Amino acid sequence: MKGKREAIDKGEQLIEGERTRERIGSVFNRMRGLNIFLGLVVVAAVLSVSTEHFFTAYNLIQMFRLSSFVGIMALGAVFVLSQGDVDISVASIYSVVGVIAAVLIQGGVPVGLSVLIGFLFGVLCGFTNIFLSLLFNMPVLIITLGTSSIFRGLGLIISKGSSIYEFPKESIFFQFFGGDIGRVPFSIFAYLFITFILFVVYRHMRFGIHVRAIGGNRRIARAMGIKLNRTRIFVLMLNGALAAIAALLNFAYIRSAAPNIGRGLEFMVIASAIIGGTSLTGGSGSVWGALIGALLIEIIRNGMVLLGIDVYWSPVVTGLVIIAAVAVDYLSRRKRNV
Amino acid sequence: MDREVILEARGLTKRFGGIVANHNIDMKLYEREIIAIVGDNGAGKSTLIKAISGIYQPEGGEIYIRGQKVEIHNPIDAKSHGIETVYQDEGLIRLFNPSMNLFLGRERLRKNVFGKLLRLVDYRFMRNETEKLLERIDIRLKDINAEVSALSGGQRQSVVVGRAVYWGSKIIILDEPTNNLGVKEERKIIELIKTLRDKHDMSVIVISHNINHVFELVDRIIVLRNGEKVGERLKKETNINEIVSMITGVAE
Numbered sequence: 001m002k003g004k005r006e007a008i009d010k011g012e013q014l015i016e017g018e019r020t021r022e023r024i025g026s027v028f029n030r031m032r033g034l035n036i037f038l039g040l041v042v043v044a045a046v047l048s049v050s051t052e053h054f055f056t057a058y059n060l061i062q063m064f065r066l067s068s069f070v071g072i073m074a075l076g077a078v079f080v081l082s083q084g085d086v087d088i089s090v091a092s093i094y095s096v097v098g099v100i101a102a103v104l105i106q107g108g109v110p111v112g113l114s115v116l117i118g119f120l121f122g123v124l125c126g127f128t129n130i131f132l133s134l135l136f137n138m139p140v141l142i143i144t145l146g147t148s149s150i151f152r153g154l155g156l157i158i159s160k161g162s163s164i165y166e167f168p169k170e171s172i173f174f175q176f177f178g179g180d181i182g183r184v185p186f187s188i189f190a191y192l193f194i195t196f197i198l199f200v201v202y203r204h205m206r207f208g209i210h211v212r213a214i215g216g217n218r219r220i221a222r223a224m225g226i227k228l229n230r231t232r233i234f235v236l237m238l239n240g241a242l243a244a245i246a247a248l249l250n251f252a253y254i255r256s257a258a259p260n261i262g263r264g265l266e267f268m269v270i271a272s273a274i275i276g277g278t279s280l281t282g283g284s285g286s287v288w289g290a291l292i293g294a295l296l297i298e299i300i301r302n303g304m305v306l307l308g309i310d311v312y313w314s315p316v317v318t319g320l321v322i323i324a325a326v327a328v329d330y331l332s333r334r335k336r337n338v
Numbered sequence: 339m340d341r342e343v344i345l346e347a348r349g350l351t352k353r354f355g356g357i358v359a360n361h362n363i364d365m366k367l368y369e370r371e372i373i374a375i376v377g378d379n380g381a382g383k384s385t386l387i388k389a390i391s392g393i394y395q396p397e398g399g400e401i402y403i404r405g406q407k408v409e410i411h412n413p414i415d416a417k418s419h420g421i422e423t424v425y426q427d428e429g430l431i432r433l434f435n436p437s438m439n440l441f442l443g444r445e446r447l448r449k450n451v452f453g454k455l456l457r458l459v460d461y462r463f464m465r466n467e468t469e470k471l472l473e474r475i476d477i478r479l480k481d482i483n484a485e486v487s488a489l490s491g492g493q494r495q496s497v498v499v500g501r502a503v504y505w506g507s508k509i510i511i512l513d514e515p516t517n518n519l520g521v522k523e524e525r526k527i528i529e530l531i532k533t534l535r536d537k538h539d540m541s542v543i544v545i546s547h548n549i550n551h552v553f554e555l556v557d558r559i560i561v562l563r564n565g566e567k568v569g570e571r572l573k574k575e576t577n578i579n580e581i582v583s584m585i586t587g588v589a590e
Contacts, residue, residue, distance in 0.1 A: 200456070200458070204459060205456060205457050205458055205459070206445045206447065206457045206458075206459055207457065209438065209445060209459065210443075212434075213431055213434070213442055216431035216432065216433045217431050217432070220429055220431055220442075221431070221442075223413045223429065224442045224443035224444075225414045225444075226443050279433075283433040284433050336432075336487040336488065
């Protein structure tokens with residue numbers, strides 16, 4: 001009888017332990033999205049007070065514009081990371097797409113067609129990544145280690161290694177896509193529109209749930225009848241398409257293309273997604289978070305310039321923010337035992 | 339017994355290289371019946387349920403559902419025949435809440451144009467259904483929107499079992515349902531399994547090492563040893579000693 005009593009007590013203790021874990025888990029869960037937004041507000045508030053030029057319409061718009069290229073690619077990274085893959089070739093896709101469109105235009109191909117071909121090439125790059133991954137049964141990360149070099153190399157070959165500029169200014173592409181609406185660059189509108197669409201896809205479409213399920217647990221996702229390959233192929237193609245859109249918006253705005261642009265940008269892209277609450281190990285993420293993450297990185301860089309800190313410190317600070325973001329994700333996962 | 343046979347396996351044989359994990363196993367499961375498959379480690383229990391639930395492809399033998407021969411090539415085939423399997427590692431996505439797990443792969447779309455064209459899911463419907471289901475199987479969660487990783491082991495088991503109930507499975511296979519649970523949770527799961535038979539007209543196959551739980555829960559016991567079926571007994575016609583000696587192969 002005594003033994004039975006002890007067993008029940010032990011059971012109660014175990015259950016109490018579970019409850020504590022339960023509380024920690026749900027608090028962490030609710031905080032994650034909010035943290036980053038509060039961080040952004042605090043940094044922006046500090047910079048508004050401490051510098052003269054931070055809180056001006058021009059500076060805010062320019063920061064947002066500059067963050068939009070990394071941001072658009074970070075939206076893709078939210079999907080890719082959520083399904084448990086990592087794609088580090090986006091910066092190379094970003095460079096080669098711009099080069100292809102630029103070279104075609106200079107070769108006399110109509111602007112619209114050149115841009116379309118550039119876009120489709122970006123989608124093809126994304127498809128190549130997942131195709132090779134499935135073919136050799138290797139992680140996308142490993143494949144893109146190689147393809148990132150290949151894509152950038154193609155840009156170098158096509159452009160013969162030099163920048164390309166001087167385009168017909170009267171083209172609608174440069175006038176409209178590279179222009180402003182009021183005082184706001186078109187790329188900002190495009191960025192916000194794409195973010196909203198992808199938010200709906202990620203949060204409210206069946207597809208978005210399946211993407212997260214695959215990253216949450218691939219084996220269970222398959223057992224529940226989710227079409228694994230089809231979903232992963234589509235996500236990697238989407239990722240290529242977003243890198244292409246970022247490249248083309250940038251190309252329209254600066255009216256030049258170069259095979260060397262965007263070197264190292266892939267890590268900013270992944271960092272933006274992770275800072276925004278997307279898990280590096282898959283299963284969960286936030287589309288709006290990626291937008292805020294990209295903006296935060298840009299604000300830190302901008303703020304350091306305005307504060308007169310040597311710009312070479314900005315990658316160091318960005319790196320620290322990335323480590324903090326990954327640490328939060330990792331610790332919250334370990335606490336929740338997932 | 340006047341009840342219908344809902345599941346029958348005839349001559350199931352599964353080899354792994356030179357090792358025969360299941361040799362020519364026959365078994366039957368009746369409607370509204372709970373049976374246990376018991377045996378020592380390596381006796382072939384897991385192999386047998388994995389063959390029935392479509393994870394392994396047996397080299398020989400047939401499976402019948404209500405007398406009809408069926409082909410089960412994968413877990414989705416098994417589900418479509420109404421066989422749901424609950425493993426020790428639970429089969430839930432831990433980052434998802436119970437509602438998303440309940441509907442995973444079968445999400446409810448909104449009934450309007452957005453649902454048809456954009457395949458937008460109806461979260462509210464799914465949450466309401468989950469609440470109703472949990473009430474029906476008498477499971478109370480503090481926060482129904484919390485992710486599954488925040489639930490206790492017993493609650494997670496209950497969610498998986500609930501999923502089988504919700505989708506109208508007629509056969510549920512439970513692999514070590516009371517492992518790693520606290521005492522109270524053990525009771526809860528045992529009561530839930532009995533409810534499946536008594537209220538939801540389901541048939542249950544339980545694999546368990548806990549011979550006490552087996553005797554409390556089941557109607558019939560099938561004993562495997564070294565990949566072969568060494569016998570089966572109705573619970574009311576046997577006792578723990580007999581079953582243990584069948585498992586070990588040592589006569590009393």
